[in-house]
Amino acid sequence: MKQVVVTGLGAVSPYGAGVAEFWKGLAGGACAIRDLTLIETDGFRCRLAAEVPEPLGGSARRTRADRLAIAAAGEALADAGLGARDCAAAALVVGAVGGGMLEAEAWYWRTARAGTRPASLSALRAVLPSAHAETLGSRFGLGGPRHTVVTACSSGAVALAEASELIAAGVVDVALAGGVDAITRICFMGFNALKLLDPAPCRPFDRERRGMSIGEGAGFMVLETEARARARGARVYATLAGHGMTTDAFHVTAPEPEGDGMVRAMRAALVGGGITPAEVQYANAHGTGTPQNDRIEARALARVFGEGGLLVSSSKSMIGHTMAAAGSLEAIATVLALGHDLVPPTANLATPDPDVPFDCVPRTARATRLRCAISNSFGFGGQNVTLLFRRSVA
Amino acid sequence: MARVVITGVGVVSAAVSGDSAALGAFLAAPFAPAAGALGAGAVAALVDPGESRRLSRVCQFTIAAARLALRESGLDPAAGLGLVVGTEFGDLASTHAFADGFLARGPGGLSALLFPNTVMNTMVATTAIAVGARELALTLNAPTVAGELAVARATAAVASGRVPAVLAGGVDELDPVVEHELKRFGLDAERRAEGAAFLVLEPRVAAEARGAPVLGEISAAAWRALPARPWGVGRTCRAPAIEAVLEAAGARAADLGWIYASGSCDEARDRWEEQVLGAALGSAAPVSTLGRLLGRHAGLGVLRVAAGAWTARSGLLPATDGAARVERVRPGRGLVHGLARGGTHVALVVDAA
Numbered sequence: 016m017k018q019v020v021v022t023g024l025g026a027v028s029p030y031g032a033g034v035a036e037f038w039k040g041l042a043g044g045a046c047a048i049r050d051l052t053l054i055e056t057d058g059f060r061c062r063l064a065a066e067v068p069e070p071l072g073g074s075a076r077r078t079r080a081d082r083l084a085i086a087a088a089g090e091a092l093a094d095a096g097l098g099a100r101d102c103a104a105a106a107l108v109v110g111a112v113g114g115g116m117l118e119a120e121a122w123y124w125r126t127a128r129a130g131t132r133p134a135s136l137s138a139l140r141a142v143l144p145s146a147h148a149e150t151l152g153s154r155f156g157l158g159g160p161r162h163t164v165v166t167a168c169s170s171g172a173v174a175l176a177e178a179s180e181l182i183a184a185g186v187v188d189v190a191l192a193g194g195v196d197a198i199t200r201i202c203f204m205g206f207n208a209l210k211l212l213d214p215a216p217c218r219p220f221d222r223e224r225r226g227m228s229i230g231e232g233a234g235f236m237v238l239e240t241e242a243r244a245r246a247r248g249a250r251v252y253a254t255l256a257g258h259g260m261t262t263d264a265f266h267v268t269a270p271e272p273e274g275d276g277m278v279r280a281m282r283a284a285l286v287g288g289g290i291t292p293a294e295v296q297y298a299n300a301h302g303t304g305t306p307q308n309d310r311i312e313a314r315a316l317a318r319v320f321g322e323g324g325l326l327v328s329s330s331k332s333m334i335g336h337t338m339a340a341a342g343s344l345e346a347i348a349t350v351l352a353l354g355h356d357l358v359p360p361t362a363n364l365a366t367p368d369p370d371v372p373f374d375c376v377p378r379t380a381r382a383t384r385l386r387c388a389i390s391n392s393f394g395f396g397g398q399n400v401t402l403l404f405r406r407s408v409a
Numbered sequence: 410m411a412r413v414v415i416t417g418v419g420v421v422s423a424a425v426s427g428d429s430a431a432l433g434a435f436l437a438a439p440f441a442p443a444a445g446a447l448g449a450g451a452v453a454a455l456v457d458p459g460e461s462r463r464l465s466r467v468c469q470f471t472i473a474a475a476r477l478a479l480r481e482s483g484l485d486p487a488a489g490l491g492l493v494v495g496t497e498f499g500d501l502a503s504t505h506a507f508a509d510g511f512l513a514r515g516p517g518g519l520s521a522l523l524f525p526n527t528v529m530n531t532m533v534a535t536t537a538i539a540v541g542a543r544e545l546a547l548t549l550n551a552p553t554v555a556g557e558l559a560v561a562r563a564t565a566a567v568a569s570g571r572v573p574a575v576l577a578g579g580v581d582e583l584d585p586v587v588e589h590e591l592k593r594f595g596l597d598a599e600r601r602a603e604g605a606a607f608l609v610l611e612p613r614v615a616a617e618a619r620g621a622p623v624l625g626e627i628s629a630a631a632w633r634a635l636p637a638r639p640w641g642v643g644r645t646c647r648a649p650a651i652e653a654v655l656e657a658a659g660a661r662a663a664d665l666g667w668i669y670a671s672g673s674c675d676e677a678r679d680r681w682e683e684q685v686l687g688a689a690l691g692s693a694a695p696v697s698t699l700g701r702l703l704g705r706h707a708g709l710g711v712l713r714v715a716a717g718a719w720t721a722r723s724g725l726l727p728a729t730d731g732a733a734r735v736e737r738v739r740p741g742r743g744l745v746h747g748l749a750r751g752g753t754h755v756a757l758v759v760d761a762a
Contacts, residue, residue: 058516111550123508124508124512127508127512140639141639144529145550145551149637149639149751150639153636153639153752156636158635158636159633160631160632160633160634161752162551162632163550164547164550165529165530165548165549166546166548167530167534184565186631200508201507201508201527204507204511204516205507205519205524205527206524208516208521208524209524260544260546261543262542262544262546263537263543264537265538266538267531267535267538276543395530395534396537398530
């Protein structure tokens, strides 16, 4: 199997456009969860979210999610230095959930409230999650294998794992992969209905945590074979050394209480990468801030790495849960942590939960030597993904 | 790479429901049902009362077809089972219902039970629970070709040893809002339908070792993208997915005895596919589509693979025009082909067992 390395990064996050802004916000422990302005919030228990600030760039005729995806994907391709010829053979794997739902909802709302059906073929065409891959494929001339994965909140991480498998199997030498989601009414209303949103900015791993905060964004990586990257003199951020994808087959919204599926995903990633638990210093946790998720994830981490066996932090404490983008944005955060020897903090963490037997890096980033790190993502339906990154050796 | 075989088929549709025998009987004497919608209670025998009460209609289709395929295969999911499902629209009916609750009654009208169904992986989530699939589980979203894309991705997972076996399928449900809007914009030329179809895929060695029925072999599978604007048809007649599968299968165009294409009565798309197939393969092999017979939905791409295995065994190919007749073709190896608006391109070489 071929070694897969990361050679390009692109991010649009609640801090704004660009990987530099993203890292500056994370490293500084800045919480970007604020009053939600994109959609109406009257009557809801939670009225907060982490929105991507204007300007978004790109044509206003495109969906918001497509604009996020184009900006992040374009940055990743430019960062990797890929040209048109490289792109013509590159795979594209996109993790998505909402698609163009924000715009489709606006159309549906108008239709329901006004009783008329405004002409909106574009809303109908762009509503599917696969619309992003079609947009990116056309925009950047990506001609290799193309597919869109929907695994709820782990979609972005699954996209990276899928691209890694295509490269490792020798189907392609290079791929663009990542996830994207814009805030939608359905998502905001749904998590409110489930009473999973904290009325205040989320506090993962805090004893007083009361739920998550939603967000939006896009994160993309260029992955390629190590041999190809070295041959063309590309900058190698890290090696995507292993990944694990498992399913709980337990409950549609609740994780399996012992974290068995999470454990299997983490162990599969370690085995795939030929890495022992003792060699991993940091876990970028799924860390949503819901009482149940954080407790079970901590239990699973302890089963794999031992209590206190590594540093753990949650990027969602700063950028919210960016849904299909979460797995890929947090993978980027993990890669940047390796590169900077700096673990981003868990913001808003004031009173550590005694049921979480880890140092969760409260409020301030931690400088420490890092060699290997994992990024966990877990989705509705018990869809568990772990990505294992190893520091690049020059 | 392991050789990948089909050991179970499950179909739930307006025209035919059952396993590979039911599908074969239908294909040997095909007819186009008057409607593409599944009747009430069509899957009642395949879902238990609790599932029937709790789960949405499209999730019930999915579980029913998955169970039929597993039953024919005799596979024990506890040995390690993955799940790959293609869908175009997911559970859109639940999404409408969820939104309508808010529009009618505000926040108090929202259903916490409906919300998870608005995420497109709900069919995978509920089916994984129903059948005990604990390995890789993917929902693939694509217009037109989601089913065959799911089979291609699952084939790769089995061939590489990534999972011991995979249930690969496709599912969609007719949605009144989508149908209304397609008609309003004059995009209703296609015959559309609903239902689900699944295949059990596993390594030939494993299937033979446990004495499973081997219904066909997927010799190669690939997917690529042809240049096209979103929702558009392209101009290029290159066929990289076909080139890839012929090379992987060690086959030439002349070796293909038949082709199942993704023709769907979308004239511009169908014309493009004809050009792509013609440029890659010439006119050597007879072509069929099942779109006129069964109507387009994500399960159809999976059905075409199952039908390909049947044609490889029987040497019979249903007529393309939806008429109730079959023609004789060379049995053995053939091609299942999919090309979507937007450019997603899928090819599989399917052979007899």
